[in-house]
Amino acid sequence: MTAPDAPKTASRFTPARLFSSYGALVAIGLVALVLLVWAPGSLSAFRLGNLGKYCAWAIAAVGIGLAWGRGGMLVMGQGVFFGIGGYAMAMHMKLEAAGPGGVPDFMTLYGNGTMPGWWEPFRSGPFTLAVIVLGPAIVSFILGYGILKRRVKGAYFAILTQALAVAFATLLISTIKQTGGFNGLNTFSTFFGQNLYDPQVKENIYLITAGLLVFFLVVVWQLYRSRYGELLVATRDAEERVRFLGYDPANIKLVAFVAAAVMASVGGAMFVPIAGIISPSNVDAAASIMLLAGVALGGRSSLLGPALGALAVGYGQSALSEKYPTQWTYFQGALFILVMLFLPAGIASIWPKLKALVPTKRSASPGGVGIEAEVEADAGAVAPV
C-alpha cells in the first residue's frame, strides 16, 4: 500500500543477517578454543578442575537462558534437574567404589547395611547415562505439562518451581539412609572405571564437560535461529496472540522447559566427578538462584550470555570465597540485585547499546546487524519474569 514500487529484495535475508547468524557460531568457536585448547595447556590441575565445575554450571545456565531468556519462564528450581543428573551419576560412582555386589559405605554407617532395590540398576553405566538424559526429560514433561497447560505463568510459575527445589532438597535431607541425607554422596574412586586420582583422567573429565558445554551452545544456537526459536520469542512476548495463530503455547514452552531440564541434568552429572560430591546444598533453592544469577549477569536472552555469566559467577565465587569466605553470599545477592536494577538484559546488552550510540553505516540500514542486535538486547528487558 505504501510505496509499492520499492525493491522487493528487502524481504530476503541480507548478507549482514547471514553473517550475524554465523558470526555467533564463530563466537562459540572462540569459546571452544579457550576452553578446550588454551585452558588445558595453561591452567594448573586445580584451576582446571574449578573451571570444569563452572562449565557444569554453565551447561545448566544455557538451558536457563533458553527457558527464561527466550521462553519467558523464570525457572527457579533448576537445582531439581541438576540434582537428578548429579545424584544419578553419584549413585553410579558410589556403586563403582563399593565394588561388584557391594553396598555404599554410608548405608552401613546410617542404616542396617542393606541397599534399597532402586539403587541396583545404577550399577550399570548405560542405565545411569539413560537416567541422566531421560529422567529429567520425563519429570519435566509431566511437571511442565501440568503447569503450562493450566496456563500458570509469571511469578506463580517461578514460585512453583522454587518450591519444587525446596521440596527436593528437604526430601534428600530426610532420607539419609537412601541418599546420604545432608552430607550427600561423596568419596568416589573411579569414573566409569577410570581412576579419579589420575591427572589425565581429571583432564579428560574436564574436556568432556567443556565439550558438552560447547555442544549445548551449538544446540541452542540452532534452536534460536530456527523457526521454533522465533516462535518461542513470540510466545514469550504475546502468548495469547500465538494461540490465535493456531499454536498451543503450552506445547511451545514445554519443549524449552524439557530441553532446559535435560541440560541442567547433564550439568549436574558432570559436576559430580569434578567436585567429588553432590549434596542437598548443590541442588536446593539457593543453588538454583546461583544458577540464575549467572544467567542474569551474562544476559538471559543472548546466546553466550548465560554460559559466560555462569562461568564468571563461578569464578567470582571461588576467588572471593578464598578471600572472604563468609561474605561471598552477600556479594552474590548484591550482584543479582544490581544487575536486575541497572542492567536487566545483562552484560550482553552493553555492546549493542554502545553500538547504538555510534551510528554506523551498517546499523543505519534496515534489516542490518544494528537493528537485529538492538532487538536482541531489548528482548530481555521487555520480557516479563
Next chain:
Amino acid sequence: MTASFLGQDYLEIRDLTVDFDGFKAVNSVDLTFLQGRLHFLIGPNGAGKTTVVDALTGLVHGTGRAEFRGRDLLGMKSHKIVRLGVGRTFQTATVFEQLSVLQNLDIAAGLHRRAGSLLLARGKTPAKVEEALETIGLTTLANRPAGVLAHGQRQWLEVGMLLVQDASVMFLDETVAGMSTEEREETGELLQRIAGDRTIVIIEHDMEFMRRYADFVTVLHAGTVLAEGTVAEIQADPQVQTVYLGTVTEVAADA
C-alpha cells in the same frame, strides 16, 4: 481453498448465548456469515459484538451451535479453531514487536508445518509470505521490527497474518479505529480485494466506513440481533435509528 468450497463455505450460528454469571452478554443470537462478502457487525457499546466473536474463537464459553465445515466451534480450543480456518484480530493490534514483519508473517504461516521442520531455520521466504507482503503493502518494511510500524501498518500486518494462515473466516475487531482517512480507504480496498472466497466479519463503530464498504450488516443491541440487511435497509429501519444510528452519527459528525 479448493473450488468445491466456493460459495458453500459459511458459518452458521444458532441460539448462541453467552452467560456471565447470570448476565446474558449474548442472548440467543442467530447469525449466518456467508462467503465473499464484507459482513459488518455494529451496535452500541456493550451490545455483545466482541463477545460473539470471543465465543466463536474459544475465548469465552458460549452455548448453542456454531457450525463451520461440519464442526461445532463452541467448545473447541482456540488454537484448534484457528487450525480449522477461523482467524481473528483484536481491538488493539498485537503483533510481535521484537520480531520483523517477515518473521511475524512466517510464524503465522507456520501452523500447518510439521513439528520437526520447526527446528530448522527459514531458508528462503515462503511464496505465501511474499504474496501476503505484497497484498498488505509492507514488502519494503519486511525486515523491520514490527514494533516500529505505524498504527495502520500494524493492522495490515494482522490482516496479512490471517491471510498466510489460510483463514477462510476472518473476524476483524475495529480494524480501522484510530486510522487516518487515507488509511481507512486503503484498508477498505484491501478488504474488498481479499474478500473473494473468504468470509469476512468486521466489528465496527465507524459508520462512514460501514456505509462505504459493507455488503451486509447485522445490528446487535443488548445481546440480541436488532436488525439485519443491506446498508440501505439498516438505515431505513426505524428501530435501528432510534437505538443506535442516530446517536452515533451525531457523535461522528461532531468529531
